[in-house]
Amino acid sequence: MxxxxxxxxxxxxxxxxxxxESIVDGPGIRYTIFTQGCPFHCKGCHNPQSQPLKGGMDVKLKIFYDEIKQNPLVTGVTFSGGEPFIQAGALSLLAKVLKREGYSVWSxxxxxYDKLERDDKFRSLLEQIDVLVDGPYVQSKHSMDIDFRGSTNQRxxxxxxxLAQDKVVLAEGFV
Known part of the structure; x- marks a missing residue:
């Protein structure tokens, strides 16, 4: 092994x-992990139960890996929250293994992005993901007319x- x-x-x-099997957290059929704990507490948060740092449950990464591998319909994995980047080390490891096996990884x-790119504790995860949906949810900017985001400030x-161009490059093909 x-x-x-x-x-x-x-x-x-x-x-x-x-x-x-999610179809709302990125393209295709995705396995979505909702991490526990979030420092942002956005008004109107879609997952308020995931905000407290205490709570949730501890799960070995191998459990997720095995479930993902057993489902031939899953083409990608999405890290959501809570705030995934407060557990960047563990998620970086999982993302590395999944990417090596051909899964797309979103977070x-x-x-x-600018904050994540400059901070060494977040950078390990950032370097393992294909697509980042960044920025806090802003209830006053909520829109149902945009892809895979809750508010128009998110990219x-x-x-x-x-990373290669040292500037934010938006993913193509999304509204």
Whole structure:
């Protein structure tokens, strides 16, 4: 067994829940992990139960990996919340293994790309994801006419291109 797979067995993530077949958290059928804990407490949050740092449940990363691998319909994985980046280390490991196996990896964050890109504790996860939906949910900017976001201030960012060009590059094909 390779070292990363072994690490999945020994690493836990505090979660609020999962959706094993989501079509609203990115393109295709996705396995979505809702992390527990969020410092933002956005007014009108879609997942207020995921905000407290205490609560939720601890789950070994290997459990997620096995569930994802067992479902041939799943083409991608999305980290949502709560705030995924407060558990960047564990999610970085899971993302690394999943990307190596061909899954697309998206993450939502209340932090902006610029903040994540400059902070070493967040950078490890940022470097493992394909797409970031950044920025806090702003209830006054809520829209049902945009793809995969709750409010118009949030951006859908192509992370590999953004890192390579050292500037935010929006993912193409989304409204």
């Amino acid at each position: 390779d070292q990363d797979l072994k690490a999945l067995e020994n690493t836990t993530l505090k979660i609020a829940g999962v959706v094993t 939502y964050s209340g932090y902006t 859908i960012i192509d992370v590999p291109k953004s």
